[in-house]
Amino acid sequence: MRTAVVTAALLLVSGCGATVAHETSKPDPVTVTNCGRQVTFDRIPSKVVTNDTGITELMFALGLKDRMAGYVVDGNNTVDLQTSPWKADFDSTPKLAEKISKEVVQGAGADLVFAGWNYGFSESTGFTPDAVNQLGIGTYQLTEACRNGNGKQRGIMPALDALYTDLRNLGKIFRVEAKAEELIKGYQQQIENAGKLMAGRPRPKVFLYDSGQDQPFTSGRNAAPQDVIAKAGGDNVFGDLDDSWTTVNWETVVQRDPDVVLIVDYADGKANTPAQKQAFLEGFAPLANSPAIRNKRFFALPYAALVESPRNPASIEAFARYLASA
Incomplete structure (x- = not known):
């Protein structure tokens, strides 16, 4: 039996630290379904502000660091940054603040805010997708944190489906669909292999x-x-x-x-x-x-x-x- 806490440094993620060549921009607007709403992007965002570690790493995994104005990460998340497969990307991307706000995203000249309910968006702070949209800034919500219509409860699909949904949506928005599918295929294989470790137990x-x-x-x-x-x-x-x-x-x-x-x-x-x-x-x-x-x-x-x-x-x-x- 293990007698002490084991902390895993997760350095096995494919595509870490990579920057991919962006696919040719399409002239037509792109529409995706995000938290049950149709969201249209007339152009590829080029000054994205992300909130929280995992959300930022989605951008890095897709090779989209150069599309970011910066990220917001709480000061309590130092372990995340130290163990991140994308530590080099964090180090070379501006950290804008520890708490996201209208002032932070406006100061960064953001054209898109990527956050989620209780991952940056919150009625209590007044920082909501609608409030950000009123500033002329687009929003994309983390699917794991989508409201499901029952009060403030969150979650509309299984967590891995949410991950794949966001990767595919971001792939369309930023015209890196091939990279998104490559990541998903690799993740699915890694998960399938991991499942064999406990098979029959x-x-x-x-x-x-x-x-x-x-x-x-x-x-x-x-x-x-x-x-x-x-x-x-x-x-x-x-x-x-x-x-x-x-x-x-x-x-x-x-x-x-x-x-x-x-x-x-x-x-x-x-x-x-x-x-x-x-x-x-x-x-x-x-x-x-x-x-x-x-x-x-x-x-x-x-x-x-x-x-x-x-x-x-x-x-x-x-x-x-x-x-x-x-």
Whole structure:
């Protein structure tokens, strides 16, 4: 049994750091379906502002660094930048701010903002797609975070489908369809190969622990961890929740009796490191009898590996290898 948190440096993603030759621009406008709405682009965006690590890495994976005005990443996401397969692209692209705002995107001269609900877009800050559009700036929303019509719940399709949808949409918008399909084909093969590692073995129950001590923040079936866990050979204990990232209660975690805890590696303001999060869980009396705690089965992945991003396939492989090693 593993007795310590393992943090995987996900450096297995194909296409990392590459810049591809852009396909010939088409004179006609391009229309894509984004979060249930038809969005038309009259020209290829050339000053894109992205918010969050995974979203930025989608642009880098497609070779679109030169189409960016810059990115916005929270200061807590230093682990993401250190472990990114596109670290060189991050280093050579302007970091505009740690919090996105109208002033930031206007100051960058943005012609497109690529963000998502709770990945930059928020009613509480007034930074919404409609508000950005009123500035004369286009928007594209991360599909993982699309609202599904039930209050503020998010998620309209399985997480990997959301990843492939965004890659194909961005491929059309930026006229790099061939690169998008190349990436998708490679990811699908990598995931298929990873699935063989746990074939025929019992599927462990996995609790995704993001943060929170009074109440845990975790993943329902519409966020990336659902597919990361499932394709690696496990079952998300909160896979029945029709939401993406969401808060639950500890009583339910205890009842669902997880075999493994998958920890999100990023600073959350209290217990910053995976080791600190593990120590909290090991010292949390109601969980003391769960198999995950008794057997010290903890695994950590960077935040950007567990939100929709081109790191998802490598994170599936890394987690599958951990599960198969026990």
